[in-house]
Amino acid sequence: MSRRLRLVVMCALLLTLLVGTSAIRAQESDLRVALIIAQGGLGDRSYNDSAFAGLTLAAQDFGVEVVPIESSDPVGEGEQLLRTAAEAGFDLVITLEFSHFDPLARVAPDYPETLFSIVNIVVDQPNIVSVMFDEHTGSYLAGALAALVTSDAEIPNTNEAASIGVIGGVQSSGIDVFLDGYLQGACAINPDIDVLVAYSNGFGDPATGRELALAMNEQGADVVFQVAGGTGQGVIEAAKDTGFWAVGVDSDQDFLAPGFVLTSMLKRVDIAVYDLISRLVNGELSGGSVAQYGLDENGVGLSDMVYSRHLIPRAYMDRIEELRTGIISGEVPVVDTRIITEEQRTAFYADRTCAGAAALMASME
Amino acid sequence: MDSLDLIVNIAAATLRLGTPLILAAMAGLLSLQVGQVNIGLEGLMLAGAFTVVAVGFATQSVLVGLLAAIVVGMLLAAVFTLVVTRLKANLIIAGLALNLLVSGGTAYLLSVLFGTSGTFSPPDLESLPSLYIPGLSDLPVLGRLLFSFSPLVYMSWLAVPLVAIFLYRTVPGLHIRAIGQNEEAARSVGIPVRARQYLALMLGGALCGLAGAHLAVGDLALFREDMTAGRGFIALAAVYFAAGRPGFSALACLLFGLFEAVQFRLQLASSTPPQFFQMLPYLMVVVTLALISARKEWRKGWS
Numbered sequence: 001m002s003r004r005l006r007l008v009v010m011c012a013l014l015l016t017l018l019v020g021t022s023a024i025r026a027q028e029s030d031l032r033v034a035l036i037i038a039q040g041g042l043g044d045r046s047y048n049d050s051a052f053a054g055l056t057l058a059a060q061d062f063g064v065e066v067v068p069i070e071s072s073d074p075v076g077e078g079e080q081l082l083r084t085a086a087e088a089g090f091d092l093v094i095t096l097e098f099s100h101f102d103p104l105a106r107v108a109p110d111y112p113e114t115l116f117s118i119v120n121i122v123v124d125q126p127n128i129v130s131v132m133f134d135e136h137t138g139s140y141l142a143g144a145l146a147a148l149v150t151s152d153a154e155i156p157n158t159n160e161a162a163s164i165g166v167i168g169g170v171q172s173s174g175i176d177v178f179l180d181g182y183l184q185g186a187c188a189i190n191p192d193i194d195v196l197v198a199y200s201n202g203f204g205d206p207a208t209g210r211e212l213a214l215a216m217n218e219q220g221a222d223v224v225f226q227v228a229g230g231t232g233q234g235v236i237e238a239a240k241d242t243g244f245w246a247v248g249v250d251s252d253q254d255f256l257a258p259g260f261v262l263t264s265m266l267k268r269v270d271i272a273v274y275d276l277i278s279r280l281v282n283g284e285l286s287g288g289s290v291a292q293y294g295l296d297e298n299g300v301g302l303s304d305m306v307y308s309r310h311l312i313p314r315a316y317m318d319r320i321e322e323l324r325t326g327i328i329s330g331e332v333p334v335v336d337t338r339i340i341t342e343e344q345r346t347a348f349y350a351d352r353t354c355a356g357a358a359a360l361m362a363s364m365e
Numbered sequence: 366m367d368s369l370d371l372i373v374n375i376a377a378a379t380l381r382l383g384t385p386l387i388l389a390a391m392a393g394l395l396s397l398q399v400g401q402v403n404i405g406l407e408g409l410m411l412a413g414a415f416t417v418v419a420v421g422f423a424t425q426s427v428l429v430g431l432l433a434a435i436v437v438g439m440l441l442a443a444v445f446t447l448v449v450t451r452l453k454a455n456l457i458i459a460g461l462a463l464n465l466l467v468s469g470g471t472a473y474l475l476s477v478l479f480g481t482s483g484t485f486s487p488p489d490l491e492s493l494p495s496l497y498i499p500g501l502s503d504l505p506v507l508g509r510l511l512f513s514f515s516p517l518v519y520m521s522w523l524a525v526p527l528v529a530i531f532l533y534r535t536v537p538g539l540h541i542r543a544i545g546q547n548e549e550a551a552r553s554v555g556i557p558v559r560a561r562q563y564l565a566l567m568l569g570g571a572l573c574g575l576a577g578a579h580l581a582v583g584d585l586a587l588f589r590e591d592m593t594a595g596r597g598f599i600a601l602a603a604v605y606f607a608a609g610r611p612g613f614s615a616l617a618c619l620l621f622g623l624f625e626a627v628q629f630r631l632q633l634a635s636s637t638p639p640q641f642f643q644m645l646p647y648l649m650v651v652v653t654l655a656l657i658s659a660r661k662e663w664r665k666g667w668s
Contacts, residue, residue, distance in 0.1 A: 040482055046483070171639055171640065197632075198629065199643070201639070201640075201643045202594060204594060205589075206589050206592060207385075207580050210584060210585060211625070211629060215630050215633065216633060230483055230484050230592070233589065234585060237584070237586070241584070349636065350636055
């Protein structure tokens with residue numbers, strides 16, 4: 001298909017979308033916001049759905065017109081999606097798709113009147129707002145809680161070994177920031193703790209997630225944090241079948257196996273999307289900036305632990321709250337491993353233990 | 366943890382990881398023997414995984430789901446057979462099309478039928494009950510190695526001798542192998558070629574349905590888009606690896622399972638980059654296939 005034909009088709013599609021979804025609008029404001037849905041699509045009960053919830057809430061509260069844009073291939077169609085949205089005259093185009101950083105950098109200069117926003121990566125241009133989350137601090141709290149729980153014989157599903165685990169989907173800085181935050185949090189509670197680290201080599205293979213979690217549990221890990229998308233579902237199933245704790249990620253996954261998911265490290269994309277639109281409405285949103293969402297903004301944090309809180313001693317939850325306020329005030333430092341130097345990275349990953357984390361922390365000063 | 370524990374753990378993991386591979390490999394082997402190599406094993410497995418969860422959820426019976434997975438596997442295999450035999454489509458293209466069709470189709474059905482995407486894990490869907498024989502299952506080593514698995518693991522052990530007997534000790538099996546050797550010659554002596562092709566590929570479809578069902582409800586109880594994650598291709602590699610022999614194909618699958626099981630544990634014990642260990646099973650396939658063909662060439666040179 002020629003480029004022009006594709007564009008025409010895209011426009012036609014977008015028009016159908018506009019007609020189909022125009023229900024979400026009120027007349028208090030004439031601002032228009034588009035949200036480009038990432039891979040996985042609406043209905044994923046996670047990242048995309050969370051962002052959409054924030055979008056819907058903002059539409060109700062501020063009376064802006066909002067349009068979610070779905071594509072069967074958001075990665076391949078990146079540039080067309082961004083261009084079509086910009087040409088349709090939206091004031092703010094938010095893309096949830098990480099891989100759009102490259103097309104966005106090309107498209108944004110052509111539409112200086114439009115504000116763009118991208119999640120999880122910084123694209124430095126005058127009309128782009130980059131949305132970043134402090135995954136390391138939220139994961140730090142999860143690691144600290146895991147370390148408190150693993151050595152407590154009173155809590156069910158634990159063993160005597162001071163050993164916990166964490167499984168990443170693939171080894172990349174965006175995933176490692178969770179793993180390294182978790183490690184640092186665990187080491188803050190118990191410097192002698194054993195934190196097992198492994199990668200499942202994919203995000204869609206629950207059978208592998210299950211086996212990897214079982215291998216960790218055999219070696220004594222009784223709390224296993226999974227940062228591996230659909231693969232992580234296998235980790236939660238393994239925890240339920242074998243009797244240890246899993247830790248959920250991104251959305252509140254505690255309900256997936258009540259009593260076997262200790263907590264979930266939440267990444268509140270809904271709060272970020274709502275906040276972006278709120279700032280747009282108030283005229284406070286300007287491009288060339290990074291919007292950072294951390295513990296303070298409730299952008300990241302632990303779940304409400306509906307199914308596990310009654311099993312956890314009050315003192316532990318107080319300790320977690322102490323750490324949380326400490327991180328916000330800056331008294332408790334947490335290294336964001338996305339922004340360390342190559343030498344620091346090499347040294348730390350050669351010794352990814354509490355000692356290594358302490359050395360990394362020392363090298364930051 | 367002492368070393369006996371470690372060995373038992375690795376062996377049990379090997380058997381669990383090998384199961385879907387063995388079932389799919391037997392299907393691949395049947396397709397190879399009948400001369401219509403099916404690279405759509407992946408798609409057939411995925412269809413089985415989806416069906417067992419969808420039907421299991423709808424009927425509240427995982428056993429009904431299992432039967433449906435077998436039926437869907439056979440039906441899709443029948444369509445594949447029709448396309449590659451009567452309609453004379455290219456085997457590779459048809460196989461790829463099958464994989465793409467099921468991958469997209471299951472994602473589509475997931476959203477249409479259950480209004481979700483990514484993962485579907487109905488809360489009241491149970492995984493297949495693991496075998497538990499009082500006494501035997503509690504034995505220290507043997508209990509965990511022989512009497513602790515989900516039923517499809519045993520099914521995979523049964524499938525290997527059954528497929529071997531079928532291919533080498535029955536008339537239809539002989540026909541299938543004859544067709545694979547030379548279709549025209551088989552036709553000329555009156556073998557019902559078309560019927561045997563359907564038989565071989567549809568039996569394979571049933572086995573793939575079981576393989577997919579094992580992934581979805583053997584130990585877990587969920588469907589995930591593309592959850593087969595390349596296992597169909599690995600099974601096919603195992604068949605080539607074993608030059609089409611059932612026993613050796615199964616062993617190759619177990620070897621693959623062993624590498625995965627060991628790879629998981631090496632990651633936990635070492636700070637070597639994980640990619641290195643993740644590469645090992647695939648490296649093994651490439652090296653062995655190269656050795657096999659080198660040996661063939663070497664023999665040719667001598668005769």
